[in-house]
Amino acid sequence: MLFRSSGKAKCKQDLLQVFGIANANAKVPVIGIVSRFAAQKGFDLISQIMDRLAREEMIMVVLGSGDKPYEEMFQRLHKQFPNKIACKVAFDNAIAHKIEAGSDMFLMPSRYEPCGLNQIYSLKYGTVPIVRATGGLDDTIEPWDARTGKGTGFKFADYTGEALLATVKQALLAYQDPSSWQTLMRNGMSLDFSWGASAREYGRIYERARQARASADAVTAAELKKETAAG
Secondary structure, three states: OOOOHHHHHHHHHHHHHHOOOOOOOOOOOEEEEEEEEOHHHOHHHHHHHHHHHOOOOOEEEEEEEEOHHHHHHHHHHHHHOOOOEEEEEOOOHHHHHHHHHHOOEEEEOOOOOOOOOHHHHHHHHOOEEEEEOOHHHHHHOOEOEOOOOEOOEEEEOOOOHHHHHHHHHHHHHHHOOHHHHHHHHHHHHOOOOOHHHHHHHHHHHHHHHHHHHHHHHHHHHHHHHHHHHHO
16 A cells, blocks of 8 residues: 555644644654543543653543533643643544644543544554454454564453553654554555445355355265155
8 A cells, every 4th residue: 555654744733733733843743632521431540540641752642522520620620731742622524634743643542432433543543553352453453563563553352440541651762663563554554444445344244155055065965865766
């Protein structure tokens, strides 16, 4: 897949301008969140670690709305870290896609998630997902292994703030190796979540079922023939 790091850099610069983050170091990773602010989406975990995470070498941009305590948390952190934490309490599809395109990582620590689309959007944008291993998030994200160069993101199983923080730190550490990180980005961008891919997979499933049925029918016919001959 064709990939130009200059495109990601431009999207990142534009994103930071939209959120009013000035004079940001382009080498500092940006973590994006687009979500309803609710415990089901993992914001109870985020609230447990956010004061510590804000001291890491990263920038976080957040878009969404919901439970007031989480809105107020991000507003407080923005005042404390104006060039590191920025939040827009709103629903804005255009800004949502700017976050998907301009962030380096996308955070989805959901308690449960039947499917999830934002992690799929992120993969196509070359934005690495950090997710909890649940439902569709677990199904669509393969853990990154720097030794083999395989994987598409980072994920954790235990629903705890400490597990989330450790996983974010793992991603921040991986980001420090640009060559390895670009491999990780390309892995995600090369995945095919189109309807065509789904149709081909369904076709293979139906073909296996058809063959299994034909084989079973053949065995049944052979057994009936033997019984008839014996009778």
